[in-house]
Amino acid sequence: MTFSTLEYKERIRKTKERMMEKGIEVLLITDPGNIYYLSGYNGWSFYVHQMLILIIDEDQPMWIGREMDANAAKVTTWLYRDNIIPYPDDYVHSETKHPMDFVAGFLKEIGQENRSIGVEMENYYFTAKCLERLKKAMPNSVFKDATLLVNWVRLIKSDTEIEYMKRAAVIAEKAMKAGIEMINEGVRECDVAAKIFHTQISGTEEFGGDYPSIVPLLPSGEKTSTPHLTWTDERYKDGDAVILELAGCYKRYHAPLARTVQIGKPSEKLKTLASVAVEGINACLDMIAPGIACEEIEETWRKTIAKSGFVKESRLGYSMGLNYPPDWGEHTVSIRKGDKTILKPNMTFHLIPGLWLDNYGFEVSESIRITENGCETLASMPRDLILKEYV
Amino acid sequence: MTFSTLEYKERIRKTKERMMEKGIEVLLITDPGNIYYLSGYNGWSFYVHQMLILIIDEDQPMWIGREMDANAAKVTTWLYRDNIIPYPDDYVHSETKHPMDFVAGFLKEIGQENRSIGVEMENYYFTAKCLERLKKAMPNSVFKDATLLVNWVRLIKSDTEIEYMKRAAVIAEKAMKAGIEMINEGVRECDVAAKIFHTQISGTEEFGGDYPSIVPLLPSGEKTSTPHLTWTDERYKDGDAVILELAGCYKRYHAPLARTVQIGKPSEKLKTLASVAVEGINACLDMIAPGIACEEIEETWRKTIAKSGFVKESRLGYSMGLNYPPDWGEHTVSIRKGDKTILKPNMTFHLIPGLWLDNYGFEVSESIRITENGCETLASMPRDLILKEYV
Structure with missing residues (x-):
């Protein structure tokens, strides 16, 4: 059982x-x-x-x-x-x-x-x-x-549930690394997606993976202006950026993760967007702790990115863990203005400060657990824009 | 487009x-x-x-x-x-x-x-x-x-839709063969599922695959008594039967396919069940043609398996093609008693005479297209119980 x-x-x-x-x-x-x-x-x-x-x-x-x-x-x-x-x-x-x-x-x-x-x-x-x-x-x-x-x-997880989510995070990190490793000029989008799927399901030698409730999302090029496109069988071109959003799943418990990859030289505007988003998420991770209201996280984010003139209309994150398709979110707490839910230990969220503009975008995210005195990310990977074959 | x-x-x-x-x-x-x-x-x-x-x-x-x-x-x-x-x-x-x-x-x-x-x-x-x-x-x-x-x-497909479904069938057949090839004593269920996923998404060199609306279903051992279980990270044992139900998908169009695999020596009762089901589906494929009512297909099936004393309570098939999770079925026509829909060219069905008994079961299926004077299966694979390392 x-x-x-x-x-x-x-x-x-x-x-x-x-x-x-x-x-x-x-x-x-x-x-x-x-x-x-x-x-x-x-x-x-x-x-x-x-x-x-x-x-x-x-x-x-x-x-x-x-x-x-x-x-x-x-x-x-x-x-x-x-x-x-x-x-x-x-x-x-x-x-x-x-x-x-x-x-x-x-x-x-x-x-x-x-x-x-x-x-x-x-x-x-x-x-x-x-x-x-x-x-x-x-x-x-x-x-x-x-x-x-x-x-x-379901909002506050038991220790067993947290253990399952940590296993999911091990898988998420492995799948993300496999995807990033493979993305390159001339490679088909579907082959990267296939590699990610393989890693998600095969899992690790110690434990296998379950199917995540959402397939890997990997818009590229101008399609990074929107988050929910899947893949095509087209080949990546030099200069393409690729957003990867995926989850590991273990016994129906998820740990989502998003990163952005650049093939070749990134545009100045993407570099700026990336550094603003990373500064924003880091500021949030520093202040998240039990006793804080969800909307305070959003406030920290909003004020941090406002310094560079950016605004994000969509919510910053949501409660997640157990679910079935079509969603891994739990549909209870949202990290946004007006959500006054007070954080408690063993609540788990997907903190996803994505920014999608007219013809480009950037995503970086973490699955987090509220700890006794702060928060921890379930996975552990650098958050910056990932550069492939930078010239 | x-x-x-x-x-x-x-x-x-x-x-x-x-x-x-x-x-x-x-x-x-x-x-x-x-x-x-x-x-x-x-x-x-x-x-x-x-x-x-x-x-x-x-x-x-x-x-x-x-x-x-x-x-x-x-x-x-x-x-x-x-x-x-x-x-x-x-x-x-x-x-x-x-x-x-x-x-x-x-x-x-x-x-x-x-x-x-x-x-x-x-x-x-x-x-x-x-x-x-x-x-x-x-x-x-x-x-x-x-x-x-x-x-x-959506019931009657255009030529372009049929072309997409035929591509999906190429992927389905490839994924099925990859799964069957890998199933063996000591192999983890999740690694077989991962291999199937990889093949489904990577597709062929000419065209990539899309995500099917249902994940691969692969109950094994006593779990073959029910169709909708996914996988675990347990290892197959000698004597296990494994039911594989999966689809290929191309641009959201599906071609589902089911087969049953036996690791080692099959039980006599499974051999009997398999031969009855295969005789039944073959009888149906022989008589399906435009002008026939859906319920007549079920009647052929019912009478064929009754000769061996078998009864199937669940429907024999359904209209399918385009869909999103959680289902690849189109929810219109069912191949069962009382469905008087008259078959017409370019209707497409998943004909799936699964038989699930107390602690074992057998599935074999075909995605079919109604042609001008009969029907064709979209994939092409032997239908018998597949024996792995028969001793």
């Missing part, structure tokens, strides 16, 4: 505390990260509807999923077999049946329909149709918004 | 035809596959809300997305710059603001709020919260369910 039963039970206890605060008696959990967090369930089956049901006065959650995935639940979770409830395959991608009809029928059967039911309104895996079908089948139920309820429980 | 402007315009025309049939004047498209299909937009930014708006009496759709992704829209789409509308970053993962508030404001601004508005109710990227916020901001608008409206347009 990935975590001890004791750790799962503690997570359930904390989740129930939040349910009570919100007056939720039955929690329908559709976020695959939350399902994994509470049950251990782990498979690429989230492309069909599946759910964990946590009832306030029951010890164990129940898993509902597609029949062919029930054996995966038996293999990966700490749940009793009776708590693994499969739905028939004709509910999958059907024009008439919907898995939420099955869920509603099940909730009625076990006498839970008249209780206060929490649903994750803002989650990829709880569509508008899901709510519509549940409401139709259970017209007398009261539905409450439980978006991020479990995610907030 | 990935497709000619002519091809995009033809897709828009067909989409508008369906909008008219359904009485939809403004279509809000959130499925990343549909967004790509109509605009060319391609980036890993679907983890935040983004949308293509197609108005019945406008020539071009409009893209709405996060500010930092607007440059990606400029790089990858055929849209006029004026049709690329960024929303500010503080709408991202916010407890107070939601991107659908921005969308509603924009629709009001351009005088579209009183028209009939189609939304993709059943899509990963249109959450229950999306609909709630749209309805709240536009209380007088009429919302109609436009789930799969564009997906149905």
Whole structure:
């Protein structure tokens, strides 16, 4: 098992505390990260509807999923077999049946329909149709918004989770170095991406890697003006800059990392941008400590780069760790103006001061853990613009 | 550009035809596959809300997305710059603001709020919260369910799309062979997965690979009783069977492929299961042709395996081609009882007669194209249980 039963039970206890605060008696959990967090369930089956049901006065959650995935639940979770409830395959991608009809029928059967039911309104895996079908089948139920309820429980990591993230960081660093090593004039973007993937999944001799929730992002040339492009099969040219954003992943826990590489001579404007961003992130890393509010980090960043006349509109970072595609972020805390979350030890963030301008950009990032008296980066690599074959 | 402007315009025309049939004047498209299909937009930014708006009496759709992704829209789409509308970053993962508030404001601004508005109710990227916020901001608008409206347009592929899928199949076959080659006693699962990933992304010397929407699935040993497990860092043992399900991907078009490998001596029951499944899929491939209903394929399969006393509850296949994580399926046609879709040339399916029993299983699959008078498999590989180091 990935975590001890004791750790799962503690997570359930904390989740129930939040349910009570919100007056939720039955929690329908559709976020695959939350399902994994509470049950251990782990498979690429989230492309069909599946759910964990946590009832306030029951010890164990129940898993509902597609029949062919029930054996995966038996293999990966700490749940009793009776708590693994499969739905028939004709509910999958059907024009008439919907898995939420099955869920509603099940909730009625076990006498839970008249209780206060929490649903994750803002989650990829709880569509508008899901709510519509549940409401139709259970017209007398009261539905409450439980978006991020479990995610907030996940904010402070246990020592085991930190250990997994540190392993992820070892992989991230290895993958980043492999990518940087390979980038050069005449090399195809897809071959660099392939090398990064290989390193991410193969991991180290001691432990293998899991798939990160986002593929490597590696825009080059003018495409560095935007962060979320993947790769092509074109060859790098002399003068291209390449932004690399990737993560290592171990047992679904991530450590993202971004660096920028220059093939040949960098432009003066990129050199300036890089030094401003690196000065900014260093200033943040120096001041981050427990007791500080998230927005204070952003303030430090903003004031540092303002000295050189730069402004960044987008957020500076976010809470991350456990997740499934399409995102490794946890969607709770953002490091930006207005976020007053107070830092505590074992919170983990991706601090990513990317700057994307009209036709160029620069990224440097660190995955960090809040320590007892400051913060530590999970990986350890120089932050400056990386020069390849500088002429 | 990935497709000619002519091809995009033809897709828009067909989409508008369906909008008219359904009485939809403004279509809000959130499925990343549909967004790509109509605009060319391609980036890993679907983890935040983004949308293509197609108005019945406008020539071009409009893209709405996060500010930092607007440059990606400029790089990858055929849209006029004026049709690329960024929303500010503080709408991202916010407890107070939601991107659908921005969308509603924009629709009001351009005088579209009183028209009939189609939304993709059943899509990963249109959450229950999306609909709630749209309805709240536009209380007088009429919302109609436009789930799969564009997906149905995608059912029959153009020659360019078929060419992309054939390239994907070349990659799939190469990745499958690389995986099979490497599987052996003492080898770690993660190292096989890494090799597959490398082959998928690096592609061939002529063209590189894109990321498939599902990672390689490779359950081994007793875990072959379920299809959607990924890998661990454990080492294969003599006697393990391994199911490999993977896809090649080229410019977001997929060709999935599944095979089963046996390390050492196979059990008699697995040999039986394999020969039944292979006989079943071969019988289907022989009878598939334009004019046949999808459910007739399933009937052929069912009757063929029934002769040996086997039953399969899950569907036999589904329409596939273009998609983004978490699925390569198109969610329209299923090859199963009750699906009366009539086959036409250039429809493409993943025919996957997997059989998962209590503690073992077998998968073999083909990506197929309906031809003028039958069908062709996109890849070309023997279908039998693959024996490694048979003693």
